[in-house]
Amino acid sequence: MENRDNSGSQPGYTRAGKIDLSGKVALVTGGGRGIGATISLVLAQAGADIVINHSKSPEESERIRGKVEAMGRRAVVIGADVGYSAQCKALAQGATEAFGRVDILVNNAGMGQPNKIVDTSDEEWDRVMNVNARAMFSLARELLPGMMERKFGRVVSISSNIAVYGRGGGSFATYGASKAAMIALTKGIAHEGGPFVTANAICPGPTNKDLAEDRTKPIAIQEDEPQSWLGIPFLVNRRGTAEDIAHAVSYFASDAAEFVTGQTLHVSGGLFMP
Numbered sequence: 001m002e003n004r005d006n007s008g009s010q011p012g013y014t015r016a017g018k019i020d021l022s023g024k025v026a027l028v029t030g031g032g033r034g035i036g037a038t039i040s041l042v043l044a045q046a047g048a049d050i051v052i053n054h055s056k057s058p059e060e061s062e063r064i065r066g067k068v069e070a071m072g073r074r075a076v077v078i079g080a081d082v083g084y085s086a087q088c089k090a091l092a093q094g095a096t097e098a099f100g101r102v103d104i105l106v107n108n109a110g111m112g113q114p115n116k117i118v119d120t121s122d123e124e125w126d127r128v129m130n131v132n133a134r135a136m137f138s139l140a141r142e143l144l145p146g147m148m149e150r151k152f153g154r155v156v157s158i159s160s161n162i163a164v165y166g167r168g169g170g171s172f173a174t175y176g177a178s179k180a181a182m183i184a185l186t187k188g189i190a191h192e193g194g195p196f197v198t199a200n201a202i203c204p205g206p207t208n209k210d211l212a213e214d215r216t217k218p219i220a221i222q223e224d225e226p227q228s229w230l231g232i233p234f235l236v237n238r239r240g241t242a243e244d245i246a247h248a249v250s251y252f253a254s255d256a257a258e259f260v261t262g263q264t265l266h267v268s269g270g271l272f273m274p
Helices: 034-045 058-070 085-099 122-150 173-193 242-253
Strands: 025-028 049-054 075-079 104-107 153-158 197-204 263-267
Touching: 025 034, 025 085, 034 049, 034 058, 034 104, 034 242, 049 058, 049 085, 058 075, 075 085, 085 122, 104 122, 104 242, 122 153, 122 173, 122 197, 153 173, 153 242, 173 197, 173 263, 197 242, 242 263
Parallel strands: 025 049, 025 104, 049 075, 104 153, 153 197, 197 263
Antiparallel strands: none
């Protein structure tokens, strides 16, 4: 794999020369804000063209599109609520019409859920499951055939430590179930997509979602003040950043991870070891 020095594009997004996604097209759901925005930028700096999906953040998504294009990559913004299968189908079709294909699908869009089981309505359950899990299924159903025909595809899905740990400081039963479903779907896609389409999941721990340039304080390993979450220590003594998650996505999307599929990677500074 060719090494390319992209260090002059957007300092702080990628570790230069490690990943080359030149000529690839990536669709990032929820790619215009939060962790998804940094994923879009990291993949673009590695050489990919980006389809930035959003459901209700057009201005933020256009900002990220401008940053991608400033790197010399192509980008398009497509609004779609991935909680609806019909809109997932339209999103997949729009992405394919824009760039001819989708090589990398990043299932990043998601929603939280605050209520306890006894206070959760059927409607809330359905909405959380649809946005977090069914969207992944719907988009894979649309995009897998083309990936398999072209003999290349990467599906990377953002799950959560809560999928395995079962709690996150509040009532996350429905959220955890939806994120656990993403891990199971990852394995199913890996089985059905082989040998040329890989699927992997990432479970972030507590993560600062801001873009690097938007953070007011630098993120650094703390030497004196212990960092923890729910009483569990971070072995790498700091909170996570959006770049930590995006670097893992770029690895799974690359040729370097060709022999890795059906796996779940916890990116949490040693917070959780399943």
